[in-house]
Amino acid sequence: MNTKDVILKLADQLILEKGFNAFSFYDLAETIGIKTASIHYHFPTKTDLAIAVIHLHAAGFEQVKKQYATKDPLAKLEAFFNIYSRNKAEGQVCFVGSLCTDLYSIDPAIEAELTPVVKGILIWVTEILKEGKRKGVFHFSAAPRTKALLIITNMLGILQVSRITGKPDFNEVRNTILKELKTKKG
Amino acid sequence: MNTKDVILKLADQLILEKGFNAFSFYDLAETIGIKTASIHYHFPTKTDLAIAVIHLHAAGFEQVKKQYATKDPLAKLEAFFNIYSRNKAEGQVCFVGSLCTDLYSIDPAIEAELTPVVKGILIWVTEILKEGKRKGVFHFSAAPRTKALLIITNMLGILQVSRITGKPDFNEVRNTILKELKTKKG
């Protein structure tokens, strides 16, 4: 892995663990064992670094989306949840939650990059739910887009809240969402 | 309102708007029209300020809890939601979401104060749901504590996500949660 990717991976980790405003180029440089000027060579500004991290996540979601495109809706939704489970295992929140809480304190250029990614995730989950309902494997009464918002905010929120209440709550929430979706109601 | 309360209110506002790591004593001082040293007089450290903000919210929840103690469960839950609606109106996220995303970058003393407050909110919502179910006004199949986690993470999460997707999504989520709770299922 080249230095640029090492910087990117570490920046991502720090954004999800501590938040965008809680780490500096010096933190990155010290951990990697290079100088801050070298980071500026790869990412001229901290904004550039944040945008690269967003693109990294966008690509990650895109890859899972493609990889599961022909699978059944349940497998798709589980693949979606697995992204969050991986974050939980590392003590991280999700990049959407981390950046949205800091949104009004960061460069608008970051928001401009984040917006289409968040909307894309919402569309993806909405489509999974629609497909699941059509095929009779998911049952819910709300509008698919609203149900997607409910599920996404559950995952985003529990990553944060379970830092306080404990990791088992993350799994409890994940399992309950799936159970309720699969349960046929009157 | 005395200076201490002015500082506290502004610090609260900035934590919910920009995040704990995104404002300085200088920002507070400049806005209020005093010197940073004066803030240090009232709140020796930034940690003290954060803890005071947490206590402010704890007192707020406590007050609503008492005020609605004898009301019906639906009124209680609506009062709970109104706290988040007020934040949304100001473009703010909730203090739990804001501080949890920054949790691993801040003084552990802040976490120590935050933990019982978050657990208290969870217990409160759990009790509202239990009472609602017992009285036949709420219908849900999950364990009450889990359902409380789902609802809390919905509110916390949508405050953040709707910064990107738009304010109407906040209301849509709020209304949908209530509608689903009130709907009798097979």
Add this chain to the structure above:
DNA sequence: CCTTGCCTATCTACTAATAGGTAGTATATT
């Protein structure tokens, strides 16, 4: 095959601004 020159990546050294925090002093209230 070797030298010239470009490209990439890193370094040293620096800057101006901002961070949180302290010591000691002045002023206003009670």
Add this chain to the structure above:
DNA sequence: AATATACTACCTATTAGTAGATAGGCAAGG
């Protein structure tokens, strides 16, 4: 007089970012 509140003046560390030097790799031209 005592107390609460705010001030001036300062400190040390850190912040993001820049300028310019250096070193190695690699390709073209003589």
